[in-house]
Amino acid sequence: MTSAPSYSPTASPTASSAGSARPTPNGTAVVVGGNRIPFAKAGGAYAGASNLDMLTSTIDGLAARFGLAGARLDEVRAGAVLAHSRDFNLAREAVLGSSLDATTPAVTLQRACATSIEAAWDVANKVTLGQIEVGVAAGVDSTSDAPIVVSERLRRVLLRLGRARSVPEKLKLLGQLRPADLAPVAPNVNEPRTHLSMGEHQALTNLQWQVTREAQDAVALASHHHLAQAWQDGLFDDLVTPYRGLTRDAALRPETTAEALAGLRTVFGNDQPNPTMTAGNSTPLSDGAAAVLIASPEWAAQRQLPALARIVDAEAAAVDFVRGEDGLLMGGAFAVPRLLARQGLGLDDIDLVEIHEAFAGVVVATTTAWADEAFAAERLGLPALGTLDPARLNVAGSSLAAGHPFAATGARIVATLATLLARRRAADPEREAPFRGVISVCAAGGQAVAMLLEA
Amino acid sequence: MSGETLDGGAFDGGSTAGAPTRVDHLAALPATGPLYAGALARAGRAMVATASVGEGLPDRALRVADVHLDRARLDAYCRLIGETAGEAAPPGFVHVTLFPLQLALMGRADFPLPMLGMVHVANRVEQLRAVRTDDALVATTWARDLVGRPVGSGDRLGTQVELVTEARVGRPDGELVWQGVSTYLAKGVQLPDLALLDRPERPAFSPPVPTGGWTTAKLTSREYATVSGDRNPIHTHALAARAFGFRGTIAHGMDTAARALAALGPLRGEAFTWTAEFAAPVPVPGRVALRLERAEDLDVTAGGVRPGWSMTAWDPRRGALHLRSALALA
Known part of the structure; x- marks a missing residue:
């Protein structure tokens, strides 16, 4: 018995070409633009918002900015660091709640604080290979709406209770519980193998690299002043959509001074004789989300959208902080020199450098390592990058002033740097050499991701 | 018998x-x-x-x-x-x-x-x-x-x-x-x-730069007592600890040594000599600082030195040494 299937293909609106087209690697992925919500402080304006709420709004904002409502994109790739188990499919759920076409596929990923720069790297690679034409890389984190879990003992007893068959068996299991087992457990982001917080780790790195309080406070001061200037100049008109009454990053203190920063008490490394780390030179716990749109130049041109900057290359590094070989957040001291060496570039070829300010000490120690001949020779087997001109560093501020919702930071930086490079290109269209920018984002577990953009 | x-x-x-x-x-x-x-x-x-x-x-x-x-x-x-x-x-x-x-x-x-x-x-x-x-x-x-x-x-x-x-x-x-x-x-x-x-011999101890550490807690000591079977009351009951001359409950020595070794992870291999010398008792609750360090000349056996790792644990507040430990690879 034969009966032909009776479905009739209906024309569905698709933003990209038919999925059956053969991949044609063209070697180019560009940043079309970005969108984020202003970053809030923990317990602040977004205290009632979940990761899914913030990510969905941010993707919606991106869709609104680039006319993508109802469009099917080839991929949305996003993640969160402090993830609820219910959000196992966070990126896909965000797509389904957004104005994008419901047939847009999505991937949820996590690489600690390098989550969304990793996502951008992945999307760019797929575009470069011609497998996809356009994708979104995004990240979100909430420290206000973080998961609270039950104690390990209670969890194990509950799991065994579910498997227990008889009432006496169940009673026996319940009898093992003590009052203390019932207390909820808040998340912490201490390193599981060293039991030290990131701040305590950075305090050790600061000792190793002799990072002074003054140097850290100078980084913090510059971050606030640069970010304030960038807001004033309207840089974020193209990059940020207000959310829940917040129109600007909540951690930003435009009026802060060196004296004010110098007056803060130290919060990390207080076991050391001369602690240097304060709430001023460490990032605040934050809530927020950021997304970046990456496509082939052809896709952008077809939709008359900009191609801000090309994603040229990226490199990851990881260090063995567990045995104290390198500081936890020093991956950028390896990733960036390796990336530039592969591309045959020196620090002088780079117009803008973005180092994620997890702590001001990360910026100081990383740039110190870049200039250290012995470190370069012994650890990298490469010539030292040399001394970085501070005028090229984090010119529109970074995480100390903006805040740092862990997984969102990479996408914030990729979109911001691409915009800055595009503006430099627009201001100097005749320059022969490309305007280049390099990003370094450190992450938990001793990792870091570096990325090279050019316009 | x-x-x-x-x-x-x-x-x-x-x-x-x-x-x-x-x-x-x-x-x-x-x-x-x-x-x-x-x-x-x-x-x-x-x-x-x-x-x-x-x-x-x-x-x-x-x-x-x-x-x-x-x-x-x-x-x-x-x-x-x-x-x-x-x-x-x-x-x-x-x-x-x-x-x-x-x-x-x-x-x-x-x-x-x-x-x-x-x-x-x-x-x-x-x-x-x-x-x-x-x-x-x-x-x-x-x-x-x-x-x-x-x-x-x-x-x-x-x-x-x-x-x-x-x-x-x-x-x-x-x-x-x-x-x-x-x-x-x-x-x-x-x-x-x-x-x-x-x-x-008790060489003077000055705390090095830590590579990690942990906190001690009564609940954790009770769990170690359960899992190890070492139910010596000085680890779980303050009164008992005081009766035996301690200021309060103290951590199990083998708990401290095992945590220090765990930090080393798989680098210890399957065959080794693992030594631990316990100095000042580890107060519970409290904090412990740890330093792991590669060593080329561990003197753990009569006749010859071997490479491996040293593990030192101390009290980061008072600077008192708790543990000197070594893992010499076979």
């Missing part, structure tokens, strides 16, 4: 030297609770009566055959200590599994030192290969080297003893896979006619 001669053949340059000539076989590893209860009762009697300790070590080794590592307990131990729970047990888990043999020996009426109140001052493990959950072990424990030694910096004296535990696979003369030597000190106990050790 039938006695038999302890067979030699230990690998550590004849570690059966001074070992007992007779072996008592136990049907199974004894439960630790009754052993502690008995010791508490004896300690109570000793407080009201003059201690009537014996002289010399019992001429007995205790042996138990067909010992299997307990899977569920190994999982719980690994989770607590920070090890990966696999088929191969961390060396500290073999120690806690076989620890009841030590207790049974120290709990015997003819053991010359009081079990409670003894301080674990050092531990040494020779592991020839990792002990696995499917190994059937024959474990033997005996005591050796009863000596007097100075205690603290004054002129107090105490008595020290080593408890040797070895684990062989399959048969009493099977493949030796693990050997532990635990050194205990009974402060204030003096026995006649003992050789006297020199005062141990």
Whole structure:
């Protein structure tokens, strides 16, 4: 018995070409633009918002900015660091709640604080290979709406209770519980193998690299002043959509001074004789989300959208902080020199450098390592990058002033740097050499991701 | 119980030297609770009566055959200590599994030192290969080297003893896979006619830069007591700890040493010598700082240095040394 299937293909609106087209690697992925919500402080304006709420709004904002409502994109790739188990499919759920076409596929990923720069790297690679034409890389984190879990003992007893068959068996299991087992457990982001917080780790790195309080406070001061200037100049008109009454990053203190920063008490490394780390030179716990749109130049041109900057290359590094070989957040001291060496570039070829300010000490120690001949020779087997001109560093501020919702930071930086490079290109269209920018984002577990953009 | 001669053949340059000539076989590893209860009762009697300790070590080794590592307990131990729970047990888990043999020996009426109140001052493990959950072990424990030694910096004296535990696979003369030597000190106990050790050297300690650490907590100590069977009340009850001269509850020494080793992770390999010297007790609750450091010249065996790792733990607030440990690769 034969009966032909009776479905009739209906024309569905698709933003990209038919999925059956053969991949044609063209070697180019560009940043079309970005969108984020202003970053809030923990317990602040977004205290009632979940990761899914913030990510969905941010993707919606991106869709609104680039006319993508109802469009099917080839991929949305996003993640969160402090993830609820219910959000196992966070990126896909965000797509389904957004104005994008419901047939847009999505991937949820996590690489600690390098989550969304990793996502951008992945999307760019797929575009470069011609497998996809356009994708979104995004990240979100909430420290206000973080998961609270039950104690390990209670969890194990509950799991065994579910498997227990008889009432006496169940009673026996319940009898093992003590009052203390019932207390909820808040998340912490201490390193599981060293039991030290990131701040305590950075305090050790600061000792190793002799990072002074003054140097850290100078980084913090510059971050606030640069970010304030960038807001004033309207840089974020193209990059940020207000959310829940917040129109600007909540951690930003435009009026802060060196004296004010110098007056803060130290919060990390207080076991050391001369602690240097304060709430001023460490990032605040934050809530927020950021997304970046990456496509082939052809896709952008077809939709008359900009191609801000090309994603040229990226490199990851990881260090063995567990045995104290390198500081936890020093991956950028390896990733960036390796990336530039592969591309045959020196620090002088780079117009803008973005180092994620997890702590001001990360910026100081990383740039110190870049200039250290012995470190370069012994650890990298490469010539030292040399001394970085501070005028090229984090010119529109970074995480100390903006805040740092862990997984969102990479996408914030990729979109911001691409915009800055595009503006430099627009201001100097005749320059022969490309305007280049390099990003370094450190992450938990001793990792870091570096990325090279050019316009 | 039938006695038999302890067979030699230990690998550590004849570690059966001074070992007992007779072996008592136990049907199974004894439960630790009754052993502690008995010791508490004896300690109570000793407080009201003059201690009537014996002289010399019992001429007995205790042996138990067909010992299997307990899977569920190994999982719980690994989770607590920070090890990966696999088929191969961390060396500290073999120690806690076989620890009841030590207790049974120290709990015997003819053991010359009081079990409670003894301080674990050092531990040494020779592991020839990792002990696995499917190994059937024959474990033997005996005591050796009863000596007097100075205690603290004054002129107090105490008595020290080593408890040797070895684990062989399959048969009493099977493949030796693990050997532990635990050194205990009974402060204030003096026995006649003992050789006297020199005062141990105590090099000044200045805290290095840590690579990690952990916090101690009463709940964690109780969990370690449960999983290790080491229910010495100085680890779980402040009153008991004070009765034995401590300011409050203190962490299990082997808990501290095992956490330091766990931080090293898989770099320790399967075969090694693991040593631990316990200095100031670790207060509970409190914080512990740890430094792991690669070392090329670890002097853990007579005749020659070996590469490996040193592990140092201390109190980050007071700067007091808790643990000097080493892992020398085989």
